[in-house]
Amino acid sequence: MPQIWDETHKTDQRVIHIEPVTRLEGHAKIDIFLDEKGDVEQTYFQVVELRGFEEFCKGRPAEEMPRIVTRLCGVCPWPHHLASSRVLDTLFAAPPPPTAHKIRELGYCAHMLESHLEHVYALGPAPDFVLGPAADPLKRNVLGVIEAVGLETGSSVIKHRGYAVEIENIIGGKSTHPVFSIPGGVSRPVNQEQIDRIRELADKLVEFTEFTLTVVDDVILSNKEYVDIILNKDLYYHNSYHMGMVDEDGKLAFYGGKMRIMDPNGKIVDNFTENQYLDYVAEHTVPWSYLKFPYLKKVGWKGLTDGVDSGLYRVAPLSRMNVADGMATPKAQAAYDRFFETLGQKPVQYSLSFHWARAIECVYAAERLQQLAHDPEILGKDYRTISTKVAGEGIGIVEAPRGTLFHHYKSDDKGLITDVNLVVASAQNYGAMNLDIRNVAKNLIKGGQISNGILNMVEMGFRSYDPCFSCATHAAIGQMPMELVIHDSTGEEIRRIRR
Amino acid sequence: MASTLILYMGNPIVKNDQVGLIVGSRIASFYSSRAGVDVKQFGGSPLDLVSDIQGYDRLILIDSISTGQRPIGSIKLFAEEDILAGEGDVYLHGMNLSEALKLCRRLQLPFPGELHLIGIEAGVIYEFDESLSAELRDTLPRITPEVRKIIEELIR
Numbered sequence: 001m002p003q004i005w006d007e008t009h010k011t012d013q014r015v016i017h018i019e020p021v022t023r024l025e026g027h028a029k030i031d032i033f034l035d036e037k038g039d040v041e042q043t044y045f046q047v048v049e050l051r052g053f054e055e056f057c058k059g060r061p062a063e064e065m066p067r068i069v070t071r072l073c074g075v076c077p078w079p080h081h082l083a084s085s086r087v088l089d090t091l092f093a094a095p096p097p098p099t100a101h102k103i104r105e106l107g108y109c110a111h112m113l114e115s116h117l118e119h120v121y122a123l124g125p126a127p128d129f130v131l132g133p134a135a136d137p138l139k140r141n142v143l144g145v146i147e148a149v150g151l152e153t154g155s156s157v158i159k160h161r162g163y164a165v166e167i168e169n170i171i172g173g174k175s176t177h178p179v180f181s182i183p184g185g186v187s188r189p190v191n192q193e194q195i196d197r198i199r200e201l202a203d204k205l206v207e208f209t210e211f212t213l214t215v216v217d218d219v220i221l222s223n224k225e226y227v228d229i230i231l232n233k234d235l236y237y238h239n240s241y242h243m244g245m246v247d248e249d250g251k252l253a254f255y256g257g258k259m260r261i262m263d264p265n266g267k268i269v270d271n272f273t274e275n276q277y278l279d280y281v282a283e284h285t286v287p288w289s290y291l292k293f294p295y296l297k298k299v300g301w302k303g304l305t306d307g308v309d310s311g312l313y314r315v316a317p318l319s320r321m322n323v324a325d326g327m328a329t330p331k332a333q334a335a336y337d338r339f340f341e342t343l344g345q346k347p348v349q350y351s352l353s354f355h356w357a358r359a360i361e362c363v364y365a366a367e368r369l370q371q372l373a374h375d376p377e378i379l380g381k382d383y384r385t386i387s388t389k390v391a392g393e394g395i396g397i398v399e400a401p402r403g404t405l406f407h408h409y410k411s412d413d414k415g416l417i418t419d420v421n422l423v424v425a426s427a428q429n430y431g432a433m434n435l436d437i438r439n440v441a442k443n444l445i446k447g448g449q450i451s452n453g454i455l456n457m458v459e460m461g462f463r464s465y466d467p468c469f470s471c472a473t474h475a476a477i478g479q480m481p482m483e484l485v486i487h488d489s490t491g492e493e494i495r496r497i498r499r
Numbered sequence: 500m501a502s503t504l505i506l507y508m509g510n511p512i513v514k515n516d517q518v519g520l521i522v523g524s525r526i527a528s529f530y531s532s533r534a535g536v537d538v539k540q541f542g543g544s545p546l547d548l549v550s551d552i553q554g555y556d557r558l559i560l561i562d563s564i565s566t567g568q569r570p571i572g573s574i575k576l577f578a579e580e581d582i583l584a585g586e587g588d589v590y591l592h593g594m595n596l597s598e599a600l601k602l603c604r605r606l607q608l609p610f611p612g613e614l615h616l617i618g619i620e621a622g623v624i625y626e627f628d629e630s631l632s633a634e635l636r637d638t639l640p641r642i643t644p645e646v647r648k649i650i651e652e653l654i655r
Contacts, residue, residue: 056512056627071512074542118546141598146605155606162550165543176543 002132004225008449010038028469030458032441038448043438045462047291047430047469054420062091062415063183069407069422070177075468076424077177078111078168079400082255083407085181086274086396091411092387094184099380103186105255106198106372107171107178108398112254113205113365114164115401116317116358119466120212121145121157125355128460129220134453160208163201167369170194185384195373202369206331209362213335216359221342229352231343234443236351236461238306238435239264241296241313243428244320245399252324252332252364254399260323261296264308266346268323270298274395277406281423282311291469294428304434312431315403316465317357322347327360329367335360351436354464358401390415400425402466426467437461501556503654504611505530506541506548508562514628515571515621515635518642519562522619525643526561526650536654545599552603558611559650560596564618572638574645577616615653617646 033042053072057065066084070077082104089096096104120126122142130148131140139147146154171190172178180187190198220226229235242262247253261270261280272280283292284301295301295311302310313319327333339360340346343353372378396407403425410419440461444454507523510516520540527538541551541560552558564575583597596616603610619642621635631639 052627068512071510074544114544118544122546143598143601143605146602151606154602155608158546158549158606158608161546165547165550176547 002130002219002223003134004132004229004453006134006451006453008451008454010448028462030437032445032458034445034448038446040438040442040445043434043441044288045430045434045437046289053422057409057417057420060417062088062409062411062417065409065417065420066181067177067179073468074176075115076400076402076405078108078115078172079398079405079425080407081172081178081181082108083396083398083405084409085183086398087394087407087409088183089396090275090394091391091409092183092394092415093389093391094385094387096185096385097380097382099189099377100185100383100385101256102372102375102378103171103190103383104181106190106369106378107168107180108255109365109369109372110164110167110171112401113209113362113369114161114168116362116365117157117161117164117212119401120215120355120359120362121161124358124463124466125216125220128456128463129223129226129355132453133456133460134451137452137456140456156208156211160205163205167198167201170198182384183387187384189381189383190378192379195379198369199373202366202373205366206363206370209359209366210331212359212362216356220355230350235440235457236436236464237349238351238432238439239308239349240306240432240435241269241299241311242319242322242347243313243315243404244323245397245404246324247328249328250325251328252320252326252361253328254365254368259397259404261313262319262323262347264306264347264349274397277395277397277408277423281406283423283427289430291427291430293431294423295431304431304438306435312435313428314432315399315425315428316354316401317361318348318351318354319403320399321357321360327364329364329371331367332360332364335363351432351464352460354466358466402426402468403428424468426465426469429465429467433462433465433467436464501535501613501654502554503536503557503559504552504555505536505538505559505561505650506551507538508541508560510542512627512629514624514626514630515632516563516624517629518619518621518631518635518639521631521639522643522646523561526647529647545596545602548596548599549603549606549608552611553609555611557613557654558615559653560614560616561646562616562618563621563624565621565624567622569620571620571622571632571634572642573620574642574649575618575620576649577618579614582614582616613653617649619646 028045028047031044031046032040035041066081069080069084072080126145127140131144171180173180241264244260245253245257246260247257259272260268263269270280280297281294282297283294285292296313299311306312321336327336339356343350390411390413392413393410398405405425406423408421409417411417437458441458444457505526507519509519511520523540530536530538583600600614622632
């Protein structure tokens with residue numbers, strides 16, 4: 001049985017240290033300020049890494065960018081590679097032929113799948129829900145999950161994720177840092193032998209992703225206490241806008257679609273294409289974090305608050321499902337219908353339901369792999385448009401596993417980069433993570449009473465978004481130290497917890 | 500003869516973090532025709548590592564370390580117990596090396612019986628730059644032979 005709650009204690013220390021916060025990519029910390037009663041007055045989820053990637057890129061040949069950006073971090077190389085490629089399609093005035101788009105999307109579906117599977121089983125919901133938020137922190141990890149679910153399931157996860165990685169290798173040339181996408185298309189076609197193997201793997205992946213949905217059912221949805229936590233509007237819940245990509249039929253898309261924005265009342269308020277993004281998205285800086293807060297330009301920055309008057313919005317699996325009219329594949333559509341039947345009308349605002357939405361996207365990614373692998377055009381030989389001029393500017397958008405990713409470059413007439421801006425998914429969810437962490441901390445920490453489980457539930461406020469702060473801060477570095485710092489009402493640090 | 504996998508890692512656009520890549524690629528040229536020794540660059544998820552190391556008898560990792568307590572360019576060899584205890588740990592995107600290796604064992608995968616990590620002290624590594632610092636670059640001519648000597652002793 002998962003351990004959901006544990007005994008609290010009142011700290012007699014003046015300082016609490018939590019470091020690092022676990023199962024997160026990048027660098028961040030949480031500060032919790034308590035009032036004189038020991039209740040939470042304010043929280044800050046701070047990203048503490050230095051920026052500098054944009055400056056690093058200036059003066060470089062634009063065609064180098066798709067390979068440079070894959071080094072921003074090892075978690076999001078495919079989204080950066082393809083967003084960058086889409087920029088260059090425009091910057092070099094070389095629209096890719098349909099075969100190239102389909103090859104890109106096929107490789108990308110494999111990436112979405114391997115990234116989502118890793119989060120579901122190793123980093124996010126499995127450790128927190130299979131073992132429980134209050135489980136021993138030393139066991140609340142992938143090893144503990146395997147102890148709980150058994151070796152057979154653990155081995156199956158490794159094997160099936162490996163199938164997705166194999167497809168990435170076939171299409172991308174390299175799995176982690178792909179090199180195949182170039183301005184105007186892709187560097188090589190796909191042959192019959194490769195596509196036969198991809199079809200075989202895709203069939204197995206569809207079956208495994210259906211199994212993953214049953215795991216979500218068995219572990220989370222059939223546990224009343226978990227459902228109560230998920231549906232508790234005082235915890236992981238706030239009323240935000242949502243943004244995501246849809247295809248030409250309004251169905252959820254990862255690549256090559258148009259953007260939609262839904263307001264907190266469920267109304268689609270805007271649609272836009274890549275070259276219009278600056279009309280819709282702006283960024284706000286704060287003195288306490290290196291990460292900027294993107295917000296909806298038409299609504300405006302109103303601070304870290306929710307509601308229809310606040311320009312804060314969310315991206316990633318839940319948001320994509322909210323803005324979409326449905327899923328383009330049958331098994332994912334059935335799961336989508338059940339999701340909204342269970343959680344209510346759009347937009348679903350329960351933040352922990354990101355995990356369920358992520359599992360549904362796994363089904364979609366696997367089914368979409370099947371579709372693309374059986375599309376005759378995937379074997380086409382017209383896979384690249386040769387550029388004949390430098391247009392000097394381009395914008396690329398893809399849906400990364402952790403949400404919408406914008407790349408925007410400008411170049412001189414020789415194609416040398418003069419300006420770069422990246423708006424990454426985890427930055428767009430940064431405000432939402434701050435709101436959820438604040439809500440959870442305020443409602444679970446009372447009178448200075450804390451516990452291992454409560455502090456982990458504070459961390460779960462960001463984990464549902466599967467954030468990656470390496471590329472959010474454009475910093476490309478190693479381990480993410482994260483600490484939880486609790487201050488008293490005078491601002492004095494009373495406890496710091498590090499792990 | 501025992502089979503050895505040498506994995507080297509680093510980020511080519513992050514200043515001194517790339518030293519593992521530079522040294523590793525030079526090491527790879529030494530062993531390109533040596534039977535029983537595979538040298539590969541690694542840069543993926545911990546779950547990729549779990550797949551990549553299966554079937555080898557010995558695993559040797561080459562990476563930068565940043566302790567701030569040792570001279571830049573100095574080399575420290577970490578033994579298996581150090582690695583599994585998390586000392587000189589290598590971070591692999593949401594999971595660390597020791598967790599990934601323990602995962603292999605827990606899943607009863609054909610896991611290398613011998614583990615070593617060759618850490619190269621790199622000083623400050625968190626800066627976008629395609630060049631090594633002058634201090635580390637000056638030590639490079641002796642780092643590669645020293646790493647190779649350690650490897651030779653390990654696989655002898």
